Amino acid sequence: MNRCLHRNSILHWPRLLGVFCVCLGLFIGVIDMSKPALAEEPGPTVSLVINGKAVFSDVQPLLENGRMLVPIRYIGESTGASVTYEAATKQVIMEQKDRRVSLIVGSNVAYVNGRHYTLDVPPKIVNDRTVVPIRFVSEALGYRVNWDERAQVAQIESKEPDDSVAIVKEASNPYVVQAGDTLSKVALQHGTTMSAIKKNNYLSSDNLTIDQILFLPNDSKTATNPLSKKVGDSGLLKKTYYFPFNNRSWYEPYGDSFGSDREWTESSDGSVRSHEGIDIMAPKGTPVYSVSSGTINRIGWNTYGGWRINITDESGQYRMYYAHLSAYTPGLRIGDTIQAGQLIGFVGDTGYGGAGTVGMFAPHLHFGLYLNDNNRAIDAYDYLRYWEQNKVASPFFLMGQTRRRIS
Known part of the structure; x- marks a missing residue:
């Protein structure tokens, strides 16, 4: 897969109780225990992103004394840090570059490069997984940490940001x-x-x-x-609309795949259908953002689109369709109000079968644009090329901007 990098705390614990596939979390401030538990999620959810990709885990995070504990194994796998466990002493050691973090299961004592620290909560064993306080470990290893309150997703970055590339700065004409x-x-x-x-x-x-x-x-x-002369609605050529990937995401150059033939059908009768969207190839777990503000009108499994979400834009004229996701962000429901640029899910390879079908094609985002009154599909390619100059800024993005060739 080619790299296409463009230049251009309050944790609500009840929201996490319903998470099916969440891997890690992050403590952010005070916990609000007054809200009721959410209903069952519409599909798998993830609440942690490490180095720009969703991380899946078989153990849910724990909340104790206002601190979030997560499986240390997944931190190591996602960041390249070495993790060892000494069964005799119940000591967990995590090392990366010039940092060495040592913790003991059941003990509030921790060491960072030999310096003594006292933890609010000790590491513990849960379902044969060693879980540790994520904020302490992340900051001890020099990682950058962010909590997306709106999406209820923790984000950790262990790599140095790449600020050597840039977006088109003058894109209004x-x-x-x-x-x-x-x-x-x-x-x-x-x-x-x-x-x-x-x-x-x-x-x-x-x-x-x-x-x-x-x-x-x-x-x-x-x-x-002008582009406004070519497209059907120049009203969509505004800075209030965002590209569905952020300004540090990797994805392949994409073409206009609208209207191309697709052979897979539910009936498997050999018929051919017309592709009603634009496919953007990207690694599994790449964060997906809402192009527009609006309201969720459908979410969950679709035979063709896998885990998908439909959002009616705030004007009521259009529906945006995001398909083949691997997971959603926690707590999304039909009727929820979504803001433009809000993190809503993650790239996957789901669909073309019953619930849970994966691997029928390479991971990518299928983005569809429909007229809301008659359900007619619209070619979104030119709009995406325009929105591509307006991306959500990664919380770890410094003064530099991402770049790709405009062609």
Whole structure:
């Protein structure tokens, strides 16, 4: 899979009780015990992301004395840290680079590079898993930690952030390349230079293709063939809409797969159906964000889409469809209000069969766009290319921005 990196506490414990597939959690402040337990989740959920990917666990997190304890094995597997357990002394040792963290099951004493610390809660054994206080261990190893209150997801980053790449900074004047266009012709026509266009779009050559989107520099004339002229609704070309991956996610360059043939059907009668969305290939567990603000109108298993979620946008005109997910974020229900840029789930390879079917195709996000009044599918490719310049910022993203070639 190619890398496509773009430049451009309060834990509500009742929300976690219903988590089916959550791996890890993070203590953030005071616990609100006044809220009732949530109903059964609509599908598998994950409440922890490490280094940009969801982490699945067979042991739920524990909450004791306002601290979250999680299986140490999964921290090590996701960060590359070494983890050892000395059965005779019940000592857990975690090492990475120049950091060495030592804890003892049942003891409030811990050591970081030989320095003594007192824990609020000790490590313990649960279902043959050693669980440890996640915040203490993460910070002791020098990891960065964030709690997404809205999504109820803990995020840990053990790697140094990559701030060497960038997004298109001036994206308000998109031009659609026409037959016969050259880079010099487009530049002259819009009162700018070839080098300015190439720099803004991160182009490595002067070659153009028909229907390619060029983001003209802000001091250029208004595009003579604007993207708004090509798409059906220019109202969707606004900064209130987000790309479904954040600005540090990896994904492959994607094409316009709308309308292509798909051979798998429920009836298995050999018929061919038309693809009603855009497929973006990405690693399993990649966080998926809501493109728009709106309301959940469907969530759960779909034979074709696997674990999917439908969100009606706040205008009531459109439905956004996110399919083949591996899991949701905790607590999502039909009727819930969702904000644009809210984390809602994770890339997977579910679908094409009964509940739980996986592996029928490579992991990817299927994004569909539908008119709400008549359920007609719309080609979302051009909208996605525009929204691609507006991404949710990773909490660990510093001053740099992510980059990909615009073509």
